[in-house]
Amino acid sequence: MARLPEYLRALHVLAEAGNDTVSSEGLAAAAGVNSAKLRKDLSHLGSYGTRGVGYDVALLIDQIEFVLGLTQRRAVALVGVGNLGHALAGYAGFASRGFRIAALVDADPERVGEEINGLVVRHIDELTRIVAEESIAIGVIATPAGAAQSVADQLVSAGVTSILNFAPCVLSVPEGVDVRKVDLAIELQILSFHEHRKASLTGLPATGGSGLTALPGGLAGPGTQEAVGS
Amino acid sequence: MARLPEYLRALHVLAEAGNDTVSSEGLAAAAGVNSAKLRKDLSHLGSYGTRGVGYDVALLIDQIEFVLGLTQRRAVALVGVGNLGHALAGYAGFASRGFRIAALVDADPERVGEEINGLVVRHIDELTRIVAEESIAIGVIATPAGAAQSVADQLVSAGVTSILNFAPCVLSVPEGVDVRKVDLAIELQILSFHEHRKASLTGLPATGGSGLTALPGGLAGPGTQEAVGS
DNA sequence: CGCGATTTGTGCACCACTTCACAAGCGCCT
DNA sequence: AGGCGCTTGTGAAGTGGTGCACAAATCGCG
Numbered sequence: 226m227a228r229l230p231e232y233l234r235a236l237h238v239l240a241e242a243g244n245d246t247v248s249s250e251g252l253a254a255a256a257g258v259n260s261a262k263l264r265k266d267l268s269h270l271g272s273y274g275t276r277g278v279g280y281d282v283a284l285l286i287d288q289i290e291f292v293l294g295l296t297q298r299r300a301v302a303l304v305g306v307g308n309l310g311h312a313l314a315g316y317a318g319f320a321s322r323g324f325r326i327a328a329l330v331d332a333d334p335e336r337v338g339e340e341i342n343g344l345v346v347r348h349i350d351e352l353t354r355i356v357a358e359e360s361i362a363i364g365v366i367a368t369p370a371g372a373a374q375s376v377a378d379q380l381v382s383a384g385v386t387s388i389l390n391f392a393p394c395v396l397s398v399p400e401g402v403d404v405r406k407v408d409l410a411i412e413l414q415i416l417s418f419h420e421h422r423k424a425s426l427t428g429l430p431a432t433g434g435s436g437l438t439a440l441p442g443g444l445a446g447p448g449t450q451e452a453v454g455s
Numbered sequence: 456m457a458r459l460p461e462y463l464r465a466l467h468v469l470a471e472a473g474n475d476t477v478s479s480e481g482l483a484a485a486a487g488v489n490s491a492k493l494r495k496d497l498s499h500l501g502s503y504g505t506r507g508v509g510y511d512v513a514l515l516i517d518q519i520e521f522v523l524g525l526t527q528r529r530a531v532a533l534v535g536v537g538n539l540g541h542a543l544a545g546y547a548g549f550a551s552r553g554f555r556i557a558a559l560v561d562a563d564p565e566r567v568g569e570e571i572n573g574l575v576v577r578h579i580d581e582l583t584r585i586v587a588e589e590s591i592a593i594g595v596i597a598t599p600a601g602a603a604q605s606v607a608d609q610l611v612s613a614g615v616t617s618i619l620n621f622a623p624c625v626l627s628v629p630e631g632v633d634v635r636k637v638d639l640a641i642e643l644q645i646l647s648f649h650e651h652r653k654a655s656l657t658g659l660p661a662t663g664g665s666g667l668t669a670l671p672g673g674l675a676g677p678g679t680q681e682a683v684g685s
Numbered sequence: 686c687g688c689g690a691t692t693t694g695t696g697c698a699c700c701a702c703t704t705c706a707c708a709a710g711c712g713c714c715t
Numbered sequence: 716a717g718g719c720g721c722t723t724g725t726g727a728a729g730t731g732g733t734g735c736a737c738a739a740a741t742c743g744c745g
Contacts, residue, residue, distance in 0.1 A: 227645055229644075229648070230638075230640070230641040230644035230645060231638075231641065233644070234623055234624075234638075234641070235625075236695055238624075243514075244467070248721090248722065248723090249722075249723070249724095250722085255625070256625065257625035259703075259704070261703080261704055261705070261725095262673075262702090262703065262704075263722080264722095264724065264725085265702095265703085265704095265725080267723095267724090268724055268725075272723095272724090274722080274723055274724080275711065275712085275714090275722080275723080276709075276710045276711050276712090276721080276722050276723040276724080277710070277711040277720080277721050277722050277723080278711070278712070278721085278722070278723090279721095279722070292648065292649055292651070293644050293648045293651065293705085294647045294651025294652075294654070295647055299643075299647050299650070301643065307541045308542050308545045308546055309546060310546075311541075311542060312538050312539050312541060312543075313542075313639070314736085315538045315642050316538055316539060316639065317538075318623060318639060318640045319639070319640055319643065321640075322640040322643075322644065323640075323643075323644065323647070324640070325645050330736085331549060338674030362650050363643065363647065363650065364647050365643075379740090385507065386648075386650065386653060387646035387647075387649055387650050389642050389643060389646060390733065391591060393464055393548060394464075394468075395465075395485070395486065395487035395641075396694095399536050401653070403646060403649045403650075405624050405646060406547075407637065407639070407642055408460075408461075408464075409546065409548060409549070409637070410460070410548045410549055410552040410553075410554070411460040411461065411464070412532065412637055413529075413549065413552075413553075413554050413593065413595075413619060413633060414459075414460035414463070414523050414525065414552065414553065415457055416593050416617040416618075416619060416633060416635055417523050417524045417525055417529050417553070417554075417593065418459070418460075418522065418523045418524060418590050419615075419617055419633045420524055420529070420593065420633075421522070421523065421524025421615065422524075423616060423631070424524070429685060437478050443583050476689090478692065478693090479692075479693070479694095489733075489734065490734095491695095491733080491734050491735070492695065492732090492733065492734075492737095494692095494693065494695085495694080495695080495732095495733085495734090497693090497694090498693085498694055498695075502693095502694090503690080503738085504692080504693055505693075505742085506691080506692050506693040506694080506739070506740040506742090507690080507691050507692050507739050507740070507741040507742050507743090508691085508692070508693090508741070508742070509691095509692070509693085510693090521736065553711080602689085618692080
Protein backbone atom coordinates (compact mmCIF):
# COMPACT_ATOMS: atom_id res chain seq x y z
CA MET A 226 0.00 0.00 0.00
CA ALA A 227 1.02 3.55 -0.71
CA ARG A 228 0.18 4.64 2.82
CA LEU A 229 2.81 2.58 4.60
CA PRO A 230 5.50 5.25 4.21
CA GLU A 231 3.21 7.76 5.88
CA TYR A 232 2.64 5.37 8.77
CA LEU A 233 6.36 4.84 9.00
CA ARG A 234 7.02 8.54 9.25
CA ALA A 235 4.38 8.94 11.94
CA LEU A 236 5.84 6.00 13.84
CA HIS A 237 9.28 7.54 13.83
CA VAL A 238 7.86 10.74 15.24
CA LEU A 239 6.08 8.81 17.96
CA ALA A 240 9.18 6.78 18.74
CA GLU A 241 11.27 9.90 19.17
CA ALA A 242 8.59 11.30 21.43
CA GLY A 243 9.22 8.32 23.70
CA ASN A 244 6.13 6.25 22.99
CA ASP A 245 6.59 2.49 23.26
CA THR A 246 3.14 1.52 22.08
CA VAL A 247 0.46 3.30 20.13
CA SER A 248 -3.21 2.60 19.50
CA SER A 249 -4.61 2.48 16.01
CA GLU A 250 -6.53 5.60 16.88
CA GLY A 251 -3.40 7.46 17.89
CA LEU A 252 -1.35 6.38 14.93
CA ALA A 253 -4.21 7.12 12.56
CA ALA A 254 -4.40 10.64 13.91
CA ALA A 255 -0.65 11.11 13.50
CA ALA A 256 -0.79 9.85 9.95
CA GLY A 257 -3.97 11.69 9.05
CA VAL A 258 -6.14 8.72 8.16
CA ASN A 259 -9.13 6.80 9.44
CA SER A 260 -8.33 4.33 12.22
CA ALA A 261 -10.25 1.47 10.62
CA LYS A 262 -8.32 1.96 7.42
CA LEU A 263 -5.07 1.89 9.29
CA ARG A 264 -5.98 -1.31 11.13
CA LYS A 265 -6.94 -2.99 7.89
CA ASP A 266 -3.73 -1.87 6.23
CA LEU A 267 -1.63 -3.18 9.09
CA SER A 268 -3.56 -6.43 9.22
CA HIS A 269 -2.43 -7.06 5.64
CA LEU A 270 1.09 -7.26 6.99
CA GLY A 271 -0.02 -10.09 9.26
CA SER A 272 0.70 -7.56 11.89
CA TYR A 273 1.57 -7.70 15.51
CA GLY A 274 -0.72 -5.58 17.59
CA THR A 275 -2.04 -6.60 21.00
CA ARG A 276 -5.70 -6.18 21.69
CA GLY A 277 -6.37 -3.96 24.60
CA VAL A 278 -2.92 -2.38 24.29
CA GLY A 279 -2.06 -1.30 20.79
CA TYR A 280 0.94 -1.68 18.52
CA ASP A 281 4.55 -1.94 19.60
CA VAL A 282 6.13 1.08 17.93
CA ALA A 283 9.63 -0.35 17.46
CA LEU A 284 8.34 -3.67 16.16
CA LEU A 285 5.98 -2.00 13.75
CA ILE A 286 8.75 0.22 12.42
CA ASP A 287 10.86 -2.85 11.72
CA GLN A 288 7.95 -4.61 10.03
CA ILE A 289 7.12 -1.70 7.76
CA GLU A 290 10.74 -0.99 6.90
CA PHE A 291 11.12 -4.61 5.96
CA VAL A 292 8.07 -4.59 3.73
CA LEU A 293 9.23 -1.39 2.08
CA GLY A 294 12.63 -2.92 1.46
CA LEU A 295 14.38 -0.32 3.59
CA THR A 296 16.32 -2.75 5.76
CA GLN A 297 19.36 -1.64 3.89
CA ARG A 298 19.90 1.80 2.54
CA ARG A 299 19.03 2.05 -1.15
CA ALA A 300 21.24 3.80 -3.64
CA VAL A 301 19.61 6.17 -6.12
CA ALA A 302 20.96 7.97 -9.14
CA LEU A 303 19.91 11.55 -9.75
CA VAL A 304 19.90 12.70 -13.35
CA GLY A 305 19.79 16.42 -14.04
CA VAL A 306 21.50 18.83 -11.67
CA GLY A 307 19.69 21.97 -12.69
CA ASN A 308 17.59 24.05 -10.39
CA LEU A 309 15.54 21.22 -8.98
CA GLY A 310 18.30 18.63 -9.16
CA HIS A 311 20.52 20.79 -7.01
CA ALA A 312 17.88 20.98 -4.34
CA LEU A 313 17.19 17.27 -4.44
CA ALA A 314 20.90 16.50 -4.19
CA GLY A 315 21.06 18.54 -1.02
CA TYR A 316 17.77 17.42 0.43
CA ALA A 317 18.47 15.88 3.83
CA GLY A 318 15.14 14.08 3.87
CA PHE A 319 16.40 11.40 1.51
CA ALA A 320 19.37 10.40 3.64
CA SER A 321 17.32 10.33 6.82
CA ARG A 322 14.62 8.14 5.34
CA GLY A 323 16.60 5.24 3.98
CA PHE A 324 18.15 6.48 0.77
CA ARG A 325 21.61 7.39 -0.40
CA ILE A 326 22.17 9.53 -3.45
CA ALA A 327 24.96 7.49 -4.96
CA ALA A 328 25.48 9.41 -8.17
CA LEU A 329 24.79 12.77 -9.76
CA VAL A 330 24.59 12.72 -13.52
CA ASP A 331 24.05 15.35 -16.19
CA ALA A 332 24.34 15.60 -19.94
CA ASP A 333 25.81 19.10 -19.93
CA PRO A 334 29.65 18.96 -20.01
CA GLU A 335 29.67 22.31 -18.24
CA ARG A 336 28.16 20.72 -15.21
CA VAL A 337 30.25 17.58 -15.17
CA GLY A 338 32.91 17.79 -12.51
CA GLU A 339 30.99 20.16 -10.30
CA GLU A 340 30.84 19.05 -6.70
CA ILE A 341 27.51 19.15 -4.90
CA ASN A 342 27.14 18.06 -1.32
CA GLY A 343 30.32 16.01 -1.49
CA LEU A 344 29.44 14.28 -4.73
CA VAL A 345 30.94 15.00 -8.13
CA VAL A 346 28.65 15.32 -11.14
CA ARG A 347 29.48 12.75 -13.80
CA HIS A 348 28.49 12.52 -17.41
CA ILE A 349 25.42 10.57 -18.40
CA ASP A 350 27.42 8.41 -20.79
CA GLU A 351 28.93 6.72 -17.75
CA LEU A 352 25.49 5.79 -16.49
CA THR A 353 25.67 2.08 -17.16
CA ARG A 354 28.97 1.71 -15.34
CA ILE A 355 27.79 3.84 -12.42
CA VAL A 356 24.57 1.91 -12.01
CA ALA A 357 26.43 -1.38 -11.97
CA GLU A 358 29.15 -0.19 -9.60
CA GLU A 359 26.77 1.23 -7.05
CA SER A 360 24.02 -1.37 -7.43
CA ILE A 361 21.51 1.32 -8.23
CA ALA A 362 17.92 0.26 -8.83
CA ILE A 363 16.19 3.63 -8.57
CA GLY A 364 16.69 6.64 -10.77
CA VAL A 365 15.41 10.17 -10.30
CA ILE A 366 14.82 12.35 -13.34
CA ALA A 367 15.10 16.08 -12.70
CA THR A 368 15.72 17.23 -16.27
CA PRO A 369 13.59 19.39 -18.55
CA ALA A 370 10.69 17.58 -20.16
CA GLY A 371 12.39 17.38 -23.51
CA ALA A 372 15.24 15.26 -22.22
CA ALA A 373 13.23 13.08 -19.86
CA GLN A 374 12.28 10.27 -22.23
CA SER A 375 15.82 9.88 -23.49
CA VAL A 376 17.14 9.83 -19.94
CA ALA A 377 14.53 7.27 -18.95
CA ASP A 378 15.61 5.03 -21.82
CA GLN A 379 19.22 5.29 -20.74
CA LEU A 380 18.33 4.56 -17.13
CA VAL A 381 16.36 1.49 -18.11
CA SER A 382 19.05 0.17 -20.40
CA ALA A 383 21.57 0.74 -17.62
CA GLY A 384 19.53 -1.55 -15.40
CA VAL A 385 17.38 0.79 -13.35
CA THR A 386 13.93 -0.67 -12.65
CA SER A 387 12.22 2.18 -10.81
CA ILE A 388 12.06 5.82 -11.83
CA LEU A 389 10.89 8.91 -10.03
CA ASN A 390 10.08 11.51 -12.68
CA PHE A 391 9.93 15.21 -11.91
CA ALA A 392 9.74 16.24 -15.56
CA PRO A 393 6.26 17.27 -16.74
CA CYS A 394 5.75 14.57 -19.34
CA VAL A 395 4.63 10.97 -19.55
CA LEU A 396 7.36 8.39 -19.86
CA SER A 397 7.00 5.16 -21.73
CA VAL A 398 9.03 2.36 -20.26
CA PRO A 399 9.10 -1.39 -20.75
CA GLU A 400 7.00 -3.63 -18.57
CA GLY A 401 8.55 -4.38 -15.24
CA VAL A 402 9.81 -0.85 -14.77
CA ASP A 403 7.90 1.28 -12.28
CA VAL A 404 7.48 5.00 -12.77
CA ARG A 405 6.14 7.54 -10.36
CA LYS A 406 5.57 11.09 -11.43
CA VAL A 407 5.71 14.25 -9.39
CA ASP A 408 4.62 17.39 -11.16
CA LEU A 409 4.89 20.43 -8.94
CA ALA A 410 2.84 22.66 -11.20
CA ILE A 411 0.00 20.16 -11.30
CA GLU A 412 -0.24 20.20 -7.54
CA LEU A 413 -0.68 23.95 -7.65
CA GLN A 414 -3.24 23.68 -10.43
CA ILE A 415 -5.30 21.31 -8.34
CA LEU A 416 -5.26 23.83 -5.53
CA SER A 417 -6.19 26.52 -7.99
CA PHE A 418 -9.17 24.44 -9.01
CA HIS A 419 -10.31 24.25 -5.41
CA GLU A 420 -9.83 27.98 -5.07
CA HIS A 421 -11.93 28.58 -8.14
CA ARG A 422 -14.63 26.26 -6.84
CA LYS A 423 -14.69 27.99 -3.47
CA ALA A 424 -14.86 31.41 -5.11
CA SER A 425 -17.72 30.34 -7.34
CA LEU A 426 -19.66 29.01 -4.39
CA THR A 427 -19.36 32.14 -2.29
CA GLY A 428 -22.70 33.84 -2.04
CA LEU A 429 -24.26 31.70 -4.71
CA PRO A 430 -27.37 29.60 -4.15
CA ALA A 431 -26.70 25.93 -3.61
CA THR A 432 -26.56 24.02 -6.83
CA GLY A 433 -26.99 20.66 -5.20
CA GLY A 434 -23.34 19.79 -5.47
CA SER A 435 -24.02 18.51 -8.92
CA GLY A 436 -20.58 18.84 -10.35
CA LEU A 437 -17.31 20.56 -10.63
CA THR A 438 -18.23 24.16 -10.09
CA ALA A 439 -21.16 26.13 -8.91
CA LEU A 440 -21.93 27.58 -12.28
CA PRO A 441 -25.55 27.10 -13.27
CA GLY A 442 -26.33 25.35 -16.50
CA GLY A 443 -23.52 22.91 -16.03
CA LEU A 444 -20.31 24.77 -16.51
CA ALA A 445 -21.03 27.08 -19.34
CA GLY A 446 -17.43 28.13 -19.69
CA PRO A 447 -15.59 31.36 -20.28
CA GLY A 448 -17.60 34.04 -21.96
CA THR A 449 -20.87 32.25 -21.63
CA GLN A 450 -21.59 32.94 -18.00
CA GLU A 451 -25.07 34.16 -17.34
CA ALA A 452 -26.65 36.10 -14.57
CA VAL A 453 -27.18 34.03 -11.47
CA GLY A 454 -30.01 33.90 -9.00
CA SER A 455 -33.21 33.70 -10.91
CA MET B 456 -10.97 16.01 -11.20
CA ALA B 457 -7.30 15.76 -10.42
CA ARG B 458 -6.52 14.65 -13.94
CA LEU B 459 -7.51 17.87 -15.66
CA PRO B 460 -4.08 19.46 -15.20
CA GLU B 461 -2.49 16.49 -16.89
CA TYR B 462 -4.88 16.84 -19.82
CA LEU B 463 -4.10 20.51 -19.96
CA ARG B 464 -0.38 19.88 -20.16
CA ALA B 465 -0.87 17.31 -22.90
CA LEU B 466 -3.09 19.71 -24.80
CA HIS B 467 -0.46 22.43 -24.69
CA VAL B 468 2.08 20.01 -26.10
CA LEU B 469 -0.31 19.07 -28.88
CA ALA B 470 -1.13 22.69 -29.59
CA GLU B 471 2.53 23.59 -29.95
CA ALA B 472 2.94 20.64 -32.27
CA GLY B 473 0.41 22.32 -34.54
CA ASN B 474 -2.62 20.13 -33.94
CA ASP B 475 -5.98 21.87 -34.22
CA THR B 476 -8.09 18.94 -33.13
CA VAL B 477 -7.37 15.76 -31.26
CA SER B 478 -9.32 12.57 -30.71
CA SER B 479 -9.96 11.22 -27.26
CA GLU B 480 -7.68 8.34 -28.15
CA GLY B 481 -4.83 10.64 -29.08
CA LEU B 482 -5.20 12.89 -26.07
CA ALA B 483 -5.53 9.91 -23.78
CA ALA B 484 -2.26 8.52 -25.10
CA ALA B 485 -0.54 11.86 -24.59
CA ALA B 486 -1.82 12.10 -21.05
CA GLY B 487 -1.22 8.45 -20.23
CA VAL B 488 -4.77 7.45 -19.41
CA ASN B 489 -7.60 5.34 -20.78
CA SER B 490 -9.58 6.99 -23.56
CA ALA B 491 -12.93 6.14 -22.03
CA LYS B 492 -11.87 7.70 -18.77
CA LEU B 493 -10.78 10.82 -20.57
CA ARG B 494 -14.06 11.13 -22.44
CA LYS B 495 -16.00 10.71 -19.20
CA ASP B 496 -13.87 13.31 -17.48
CA LEU B 497 -14.35 15.80 -20.31
CA SER B 498 -18.05 15.11 -20.48
CA HIS B 499 -18.29 16.28 -16.88
CA LEU B 500 -17.27 19.72 -18.13
CA GLY B 501 -20.28 19.70 -20.42
CA SER B 502 -17.64 19.58 -23.03
CA TYR B 503 -17.38 20.53 -26.61
CA GLY B 504 -16.17 17.69 -28.76
CA THR B 505 -17.54 16.91 -32.19
CA ARG B 506 -18.43 13.34 -32.97
CA GLY B 507 -16.52 12.01 -35.85
CA VAL B 508 -13.86 14.68 -35.48
CA GLY B 509 -12.58 15.02 -31.96
CA TYR B 510 -11.91 17.91 -29.65
CA ASP B 511 -10.88 21.40 -30.65
CA VAL B 512 -7.55 21.80 -28.94
CA ALA B 513 -7.67 25.56 -28.38
CA LEU B 514 -11.26 25.47 -27.16
CA LEU B 515 -10.55 22.62 -24.78
CA ILE B 516 -7.54 24.43 -23.37
CA ASP B 517 -9.70 27.46 -22.64
CA GLN B 518 -12.37 25.30 -21.04
CA ILE B 519 -9.98 23.46 -18.77
CA GLU B 520 -8.09 26.60 -17.82
CA PHE B 521 -11.38 28.18 -16.93
CA VAL B 522 -12.45 25.29 -14.77
CA LEU B 523 -9.07 25.24 -13.04
CA GLY B 524 -9.35 28.93 -12.36
CA LEU B 525 -6.29 29.73 -14.43
CA THR B 526 -7.86 32.40 -16.59
CA GLN B 527 -5.80 34.84 -14.65
CA ARG B 528 -2.40 34.15 -13.26
CA ARG B 529 -2.55 33.18 -9.60
CA ALA B 530 -0.20 34.61 -7.03
CA VAL B 531 1.39 32.24 -4.55
CA ALA B 532 3.48 32.83 -1.47
CA LEU B 533 6.47 30.60 -0.84
CA VAL B 534 7.47 30.15 2.78
CA GLY B 535 10.92 28.76 3.54
CA VAL B 536 13.82 29.56 1.23
CA GLY B 537 16.10 26.75 2.25
CA ASN B 538 17.38 24.10 -0.08
CA LEU B 539 14.04 23.17 -1.57
CA GLY B 540 12.56 26.64 -1.36
CA HIS B 541 15.40 28.02 -3.45
CA ALA B 542 14.73 25.50 -6.15
CA LEU B 543 11.00 26.16 -6.12
CA ALA B 544 11.59 29.89 -6.31
CA GLY B 545 13.62 29.38 -9.45
CA TYR B 546 11.44 26.72 -10.99
CA ALA B 547 10.33 27.96 -14.38
CA GLY B 548 7.47 25.45 -14.51
CA PHE B 549 5.36 27.54 -12.17
CA ALA B 550 5.51 30.69 -14.24
CA SER B 551 4.79 28.85 -17.47
CA ARG B 552 1.77 27.06 -16.08
CA GLY B 553 -0.29 29.90 -14.72
CA PHE B 554 1.34 30.86 -11.45
CA ARG B 555 3.36 33.77 -10.21
CA ILE B 556 5.47 33.52 -7.11
CA ALA B 557 4.52 36.81 -5.59
CA ALA B 558 6.42 36.59 -2.33
CA LEU B 559 9.30 34.75 -0.70
CA VAL B 560 9.11 34.54 3.05
CA ASP B 561 11.33 33.08 5.74
CA ALA B 562 11.56 33.20 9.51
CA ASP B 563 15.36 33.36 9.57
CA PRO B 564 16.53 37.01 9.73
CA GLU B 565 19.76 35.91 8.02
CA ARG B 566 17.81 35.09 4.91
CA VAL B 567 15.57 38.15 4.89
CA GLY B 568 16.75 40.60 2.28
CA GLU B 569 18.36 38.00 0.07
CA GLU B 570 17.35 38.30 -3.55
CA ILE B 571 16.33 35.19 -5.42
CA ASN B 572 15.24 35.30 -9.02
CA GLY B 573 14.43 38.97 -8.81
CA LEU B 574 12.43 38.67 -5.61
CA VAL B 575 13.55 39.78 -2.17
CA VAL B 576 13.00 37.49 0.79
CA ARG B 577 10.81 39.10 3.43
CA HIS B 578 10.16 38.20 7.02
CA ILE B 579 7.25 35.97 7.90
CA ASP B 580 5.85 38.57 10.31
CA GLU B 581 4.87 40.59 7.27
CA LEU B 582 2.83 37.72 5.93
CA THR B 583 -0.60 39.16 6.56
CA ARG B 584 0.22 42.41 4.80
CA ILE B 585 1.89 40.62 1.88
CA VAL B 586 -1.04 38.27 1.39
CA ALA B 587 -3.47 41.15 1.34
CA GLU B 588 -1.36 43.33 -0.95
CA GLU B 589 -0.78 40.64 -3.54
CA SER B 590 -4.18 38.95 -3.27
CA ILE B 591 -2.54 35.66 -2.47
CA ALA B 592 -4.79 32.66 -1.97
CA ILE B 593 -2.24 29.87 -2.20
CA GLY B 594 0.74 29.27 0.04
CA VAL B 595 3.61 26.85 -0.40
CA ILE B 596 5.39 25.50 2.66
CA ALA B 597 8.99 24.48 2.08
CA THR B 598 10.21 24.61 5.66
CA PRO B 599 11.46 21.85 7.94
CA ALA B 600 8.72 19.71 9.46
CA GLY B 601 9.06 21.32 12.85
CA ALA B 602 8.07 24.74 11.57
CA ALA B 603 5.37 23.66 9.15
CA GLN B 604 2.35 23.69 11.45
CA SER B 605 3.18 27.12 12.78
CA VAL B 606 3.68 28.43 9.26
CA ALA B 607 0.40 26.89 8.18
CA ASP B 608 -1.40 28.61 11.04
CA GLN B 609 0.12 31.94 10.04
CA LEU B 610 -0.79 31.41 6.39
CA VAL B 611 -4.37 30.61 7.29
CA SER B 612 -4.74 33.55 9.62
CA ALA B 613 -3.28 35.76 6.89
CA GLY B 614 -6.08 34.69 4.61
CA VAL B 615 -4.58 31.89 2.54
CA THR B 616 -7.12 29.16 1.77
CA SER B 617 -4.99 26.61 -0.08
CA ILE B 618 -1.65 25.18 0.99
CA LEU B 619 0.88 23.04 -0.80
CA ASN B 620 2.98 21.36 1.87
CA PHE B 621 6.42 19.95 1.16
CA ALA B 622 7.24 19.35 4.81
CA PRO B 623 6.97 15.73 5.93
CA CYS B 624 4.20 16.12 8.46
CA VAL B 625 0.43 16.32 8.58
CA LEU B 626 -1.05 19.76 8.93
CA SER B 627 -4.23 20.51 10.76
CA VAL B 628 -6.14 23.39 9.27
CA PRO B 629 -9.64 24.76 9.73
CA GLU B 630 -12.42 23.57 7.47
CA GLY B 631 -12.51 25.32 4.15
CA VAL B 632 -8.74 25.34 3.77
CA ASP B 633 -7.35 22.83 1.28
CA VAL B 634 -4.03 21.16 1.81
CA ARG B 635 -2.03 19.06 -0.61
CA LYS B 636 1.06 17.30 0.52
CA VAL B 637 4.11 16.36 -1.49
CA ASP B 638 6.64 14.20 0.31
CA LEU B 639 9.63 13.46 -1.86
CA ALA B 640 10.97 10.72 0.40
CA ILE B 641 7.63 8.92 0.40
CA GLU B 642 7.69 8.72 -3.37
CA LEU B 643 11.06 7.01 -3.20
CA GLN B 644 9.86 4.66 -0.48
CA ILE B 645 6.96 3.58 -2.64
CA LEU B 646 9.41 2.79 -5.42
CA SER B 647 11.57 0.95 -2.92
CA PHE B 648 8.56 -1.14 -2.00
CA HIS B 649 8.08 -2.10 -5.63
CA GLU B 650 11.77 -2.93 -5.90
CA HIS B 651 11.51 -5.14 -2.85
CA ARG B 652 8.45 -6.86 -4.25
CA LYS B 653 10.13 -7.45 -7.58
CA ALA B 654 13.24 -8.80 -5.88
CA SER B 655 11.20 -11.17 -3.74
CA LEU B 656 9.34 -12.47 -6.74
CA THR B 657 12.44 -13.24 -8.77
CA GLY B 658 12.88 -16.95 -9.03
CA LEU B 659 10.31 -17.71 -6.41
CA PRO B 660 7.28 -19.91 -7.02
CA ALA B 661 4.09 -18.03 -7.66
CA THR B 662 2.24 -17.23 -4.47
CA GLY B 663 -1.02 -16.52 -6.20
CA GLY B 664 -0.60 -12.79 -5.97
CA SER B 665 -2.17 -12.97 -2.59
CA GLY B 666 -0.76 -9.87 -1.11
CA LEU B 667 1.96 -7.36 -0.68
CA THR B 668 5.05 -9.46 -1.09
CA ALA B 669 5.93 -12.88 -2.29
CA LEU B 670 6.92 -14.12 1.12
CA PRO B 671 5.17 -17.34 2.09
CA GLY B 672 3.23 -17.52 5.30
CA GLY B 673 1.88 -14.03 4.86
CA LEU B 674 4.77 -11.67 5.31
CA ALA B 675 6.66 -13.14 8.20
CA GLY B 676 8.87 -10.14 8.66
CA PRO B 677 12.53 -9.53 9.35
CA GLY B 678 14.31 -12.32 11.15
CA THR B 679 11.52 -14.77 10.72
CA GLN B 680 12.03 -15.62 7.08
CA GLU B 681 11.97 -19.29 6.37
CA ALA B 682 13.29 -21.42 3.58
CA VAL B 683 11.18 -21.12 0.49
CA GLY B 684 10.11 -23.69 -2.00
CA SER B 685 8.73 -26.62 -0.12
C1' DC C 686 -28.92 13.49 -51.09
C1' DG C 687 -27.71 9.32 -48.77
C1' DC C 688 -24.34 6.19 -46.93
C1' DG C 689 -20.43 4.69 -44.45
C1' DA C 690 -16.55 5.70 -41.58
C1' DT C 691 -15.33 7.75 -37.45
C1' DT C 692 -15.65 9.54 -32.90
C1' DT C 693 -18.10 11.34 -28.89
C1' DG C 694 -21.08 10.69 -24.91
C1' DT C 695 -23.01 7.44 -21.69
C1' DG C 696 -25.59 3.34 -19.56
C1' DC C 697 -24.11 -0.58 -17.13
C1' DA C 698 -21.52 -3.99 -14.86
C1' DC C 699 -17.52 -4.59 -12.23
C1' DC C 700 -13.99 -3.95 -9.04
C1' DA C 701 -11.41 -1.92 -5.38
C1' DC C 702 -11.47 0.75 -1.59
C1' DT C 703 -13.54 2.84 2.38
C1' DT C 704 -16.15 2.82 6.53
C1' DC C 705 -19.09 0.96 10.02
C1' DA C 706 -19.94 -2.15 13.52
C1' DC C 707 -18.98 -5.90 16.29
C1' DA C 708 -16.92 -10.22 17.97
C1' DA C 709 -12.57 -11.96 19.84
C1' DG C 710 -8.75 -11.26 22.73
C1' DC C 711 -5.83 -9.07 26.14
C1' DG C 712 -4.48 -6.83 30.47
C1' DC C 713 -5.65 -4.82 34.78
C1' DC C 714 -8.10 -4.23 38.95
C1' DT C 715 -10.58 -6.06 42.59
C1' DA D 716 -9.78 -16.07 39.99
C1' DG D 717 -13.21 -13.46 37.76
C1' DG D 718 -15.05 -9.56 35.59
C1' DC D 719 -14.58 -5.26 33.12
C1' DG D 720 -12.84 -1.97 29.93
C1' DC D 721 -10.08 -1.27 26.09
C1' DT D 722 -8.22 -2.36 21.51
C1' DT D 723 -7.40 -5.18 17.53
C1' DG D 724 -8.89 -7.70 13.56
C1' DT D 725 -12.48 -8.53 10.29
C1' DG D 726 -17.14 -9.46 8.11
C1' DA D 727 -20.33 -6.79 5.58
C1' DA D 728 -22.47 -2.94 3.66
C1' DG D 729 -21.79 1.39 1.21
C1' DT D 730 -19.28 4.27 -2.12
C1' DG D 731 -16.85 5.84 -5.94
C1' DG D 732 -14.11 5.18 -9.73
C1' DT D 733 -13.02 2.33 -14.07
C1' DG D 734 -13.64 0.35 -18.40
C1' DC D 735 -16.44 -1.90 -21.79
C1' DA D 736 -19.62 -1.58 -25.29
C1' DC D 737 -22.89 0.70 -27.91
C1' DA D 738 -26.16 4.31 -29.50
C1' DA D 739 -26.16 9.01 -31.23
C1' DA D 740 -24.09 12.34 -34.01
C1' DT D 741 -21.09 14.40 -37.40
C1' DC D 742 -18.28 14.72 -41.60
C1' DG D 743 -16.76 13.47 -46.20
C1' DC D 744 -17.53 11.30 -50.46
C1' DG D 745 -19.81 9.44 -54.26
